[in-house]
Amino acid sequence: MAPKKAAKVSKVQVEPEAKTTELILESGDLRQYPKSELSPAVVQNRIVHTYKERILVGVLVLFALIIRVGSLNDPNSVVFDEVHFGGFANKYINSKFFMDVHPPLAKLLFALVAFLGGFKGDFTFTNIGDVFPPNVPYVLMRQLSAFMGVGTVLFMYFTLRASGCKPAVAFFTSSLLIIENGLVTISRYILLDSPLIFFVAGTAYFYVRSEICKPFSFDWFKYLAFAGVFLGFSLSSKWVGLFTLAWLGCANILRLWFVIGDLTVPIPKILKSTAFRGLLLLGIPAIIYVFSFYVHLQLLTYEGDGAGFLSSAFRLDFKDSTVPRETSADVGVSSIITIKHLNTHGGYLHSHDSLYEGGSGQQQITLYPHLDENNRWSVELYNETSEPFEFIPITDGTKIRLNHIVTNRRLHSHDVRPAVSENDWQNEASCYGYEGFEGDPNDDFIVEIVKDLSADGVAQERLRAIDTIFRLRHAMTGCYLWSHETSLPEWGHNQQEVTCATQGVRPLSYWYIEDNVNIYLPQDAEKTGYKPLSFWQKFVELHKKMWQINNGLTAKHVYESRPLDWILLNRGISYWAAAPHQIYLLGNPIIWWPASFLFVVYALYLVVLVFKYQLGYTIAFSDATFTFNYYTFSFLLGWFLHYYPFFLMDRQLFLHHYFPALYFAILALGHSFQLISSIFQSKKTITYLLFGLIFTSSLYCYYQRLPLANGSDWTVEKCKASKWFDGWDYNCENFPYENADNNAPANAGFNQGGYDFDAAVKPQQNAFQNPHENIESSVGEPIHHVAVPEKDEL
Incomplete structure (x- = not known):
């Protein structure tokens, strides 16, 4: 058998004029190695510096402005998640706290634009379809998204140029980005997606730009710092910025691999460069992220509908807080108390004059997050029916009864399954009794102090408000x-379920006393209260709640989709519909599919190269192919890191979650176009014909479905012709027929695009609705107005 040929590499020269790619190989003692720095001429050719190219960029901007910024006044009513992000602007202006699963920066920007536009916070953005009054600067707020969409196009152009693409290729690829229907749609409305993608695009550009700068030069520091700033903006707008951070980390490792391979770069310089990169790309984002929350908390100084998610210590600093600042420390017989759950969202033990629909049919026991007379209980000894006329402390192991002050019924449990959680290990908790009834043994509970969680000292021996953590064990069972986290149905006012459990997670049985009044305590009796929280304590608590709520968004939704559906473009999201118009989020398939499936072609290409190398074949490469491999790998890695994590999530997911990944995929697609241009360099006609065909097809697809992006006029016939798949479930019957005799849409009137909005958030949000004010849900995902429960009769 003949010996296998040694693997060889050969370098193919490319044209010297206006070179944007370069690979300089130096000979070392043992091997050849590539230089890690580009020559000044090539760096210059990757920057927009000629008058001709500036005109080209101007044309690109004009094209983007025409597509992205026109007719933002239509529709003149609330679209999709403008319910939330417009509503959050209202709350910032009115200083009312709200809870959202996203960091605050992008929401702050919308609020700032609204404020500068003269918005007084007198429109609540309550429902999709609510018509904007004249005093709401909604067009100005939408322009923030639109101009950021234009900025994203510019960042793509500059990123492709800085990474080695020729002006014509960068212009062509960026033009495709302009007419990507999904990106057009999200850049027209008051949504977080356009700012997020703008910040991610800026991060990618400034980092790539820093790579071609001489290390430790002013430009090198400047562009790394800008990359850190835009990464901070990304992180502070959505946690998707963490995926961008992961990509930057991997991109730095990839860069470091080549720098280490450059034998002309000393080790100390490599270490110093790595340290500065870490400082700028981690330190700056962290500062911006924390500062955005500081501003957020400084602006929201009044309790709003989201305050129910917070601890009482957090709420204490709100200007209108009703949380008691101090209370009697010692709890005893005849004390009138409020009891809070230590875990879940920390609601108060609550009852009201409503009965279970199921189980025993007795009076309901729930958790309720707001201060209310129905949270108050009187402490009794199990074997005493008369007042003691003296203070008797409640010690560890004391058997007590809790009498509900408003309804005069006692906390009760028995061997009956709960109406909702019908598990064998859970008994119903209820209120039971009637006037003159002295109680029965099923009202008896034994206080068990959790010593390792209670404050040191006397709080571990007897009940103390705030300081003692305890459990209530039912004496009979x-x-x-x-x-x-489970909520009761409408008949339970959607409040949080309380049961009596023999199993389950132990911390879910932990309680403490927040408010305590006892007439038998002396006037100078010791007082206690919550200790004020520092900013950092609030910062940590807020993030725990955000994470908890985000993970709780698991309810099924009519327009949700899974990550595999995104690259296939199986379905979109209905944003708004008012016959004869509709807004529906859907991508441009001519752009979407090649970008999304480029990873398959590139993976096969790498497999072929590896096999050729292993079999001893000569592998020819050029400056162009080296640049293609480096940046295509880097950008596809960005696509993967912004896409794959969603496979690990059980929460609700929607098509718009894919857009940051799509941006990186289109960047990689641009480098594929650059390679094609290099291959057919001597036959430019082929390249121009190919690019022209792709652009024409993309433009056709864009205009074919444009009415779904901007809600413009359409017909049933054109709508049906645009449907390639059944999963594209926009309603063609919303539109009139072309026939003048039958031009009325089948479904007249406004609708919300088929959303079951309540289903997305009720499992966790309903328990925190304040029945004393009209609120909307405050979780920033595709959800909608949640019905306000009826106020308890006191």
Whole structure:
């Protein structure tokens, strides 16, 4: 058998004029190695510096402005998640706290634009389809998204140029980005997606720009710092910025690999460069991220509908807080108390004059997040029916009864399954009794102090407000008073379920006393209260709640989709519909599919190269192919890191979650176009014909579905012709027929695009609605107005 040929590499020369790619190989003692720095001439050719190219960029901007910024006044009503992000602007202006799963920066920007536009916070953005009054600067707010969409196009052009693409290729690829229908749609409305993608695009550009600068030069520091700033903006707008951070980390490792391979670069310089990169790309984003929350908390100084998610210590600093600042420390017989759950969202033990629809049919016991007379209970000894006329402390192991002040019924449990959580290990918790009834043994609970969680000292021996953490064990059955995230149905006012559990997570049976009044305590009796929280404590608590809520968005939704659906473009999202118009989020398939499936072609290409190398074949490469491989790999890595993590999530997901990944995929696609241009360099006609065909097809697809992006006029016939798949479930019957005799749409009137908005958030949001004010849901995903429960009768 003949010996296998040694693998060889050969370098193919490319044209010297206006070179944007370069690979300089130097000979070392043992091997050849590539230089890690580009020559000044090539760096210059990757920057927009000629008058001719500036005109080209101007044409690109004009094209983007025409597509992205026109007719933003239509529709003149609330679209999709403008319910939330317009509503959050209202709350910033009115200083009312809200809870959202996203960091605050992009929401702050919308609020700032609204404020500068004269918005007084007198429009609540309550429902999709609500018509904007004249005093709401909604067009100005939409322009923020639109101009950021234009900025994203510019960042793509500059990123492709800085990474080695010729002006014509960068212009062509950026033009495709302009007419990507999905990106057009999200850049027309008051949504977080356009600012997020703008910041991610800026991060990518400034980092790529820093790569071609001489290390430790002013430009090198400047562009790394800008990359850190835009990464901070990304992180502070959505946690998707963490995926961008991961990409930057991997891109730096990839860069470091080549720098280490450059034998002319000393080790100390490599270490110094790595340290500065870490400082700028981690330190700056961290500062911006924390500062955005500082501004957020400084502006929201009044309790709003989101305050129910927070601890009482957090709420204490709100100007209108009703949380008691101090209370009697010692709890005893005849104390009138409010009891809070330590975990879940920390609601108060609550009852009201409503009965279970199921189980025993007795009076409901729930958790409720707002201060209310129905949270108040009187402490009794299990074997006493008369007032003690003296203070008797409640010690560890004391058997007590809790009498509900408003309804005069006692906390009760028995061997009956709960109406909702019908588990064998859970008993119903209820209120039971009637006038003159002295109680029965099923009203008896034993106080068990959790010593390792209670404050040191006397709080571990007897009940103390705030300081003592305790459990309530039912004397007859041995179950513990317990609560979890499950909410009762409408008949339970959607409040959080309370049961008596013999199993389950132990911390869900932990309680403490927030307010305590006892007439038998002396006037100078010791007082206690919450300690004020520092900014950092609030910062940590807020993030725990955001994470908890985000993970709780698991309800099924009519327009949700999974990551595999995104690259296939199986379906979109209905944003708004008012016959004869509709807004529906859907991508441009001519751009979407090649970008999304480029990873398959590139993976096959790498497999072929590896096999050729292993088999001893000569692998020819050029400056162009080296640049293609380096940046295509880097950008596809960005696509992967912004896409794959969603496969690991159980929460609701929607098509718009794919857009940051799509941006990186189109960047990689641009380098594929650059390679094609290099291959057919001597036959430019082929390249121009190919690019022209792709652009014409993309432009056709864009205009074919443009009415879905901007809600313009359409017909049933054109709508049906645009449907390539059944999953594209926009309603063609919303539109009139072309026939003048039958031009009325089948479905007249306004609708919300088929959303079951309540289903997305009720499992966790409903328990935190304040029945004393009209609120909307405050979780920033495709959800909608949540019905306000009826106020308890006091």
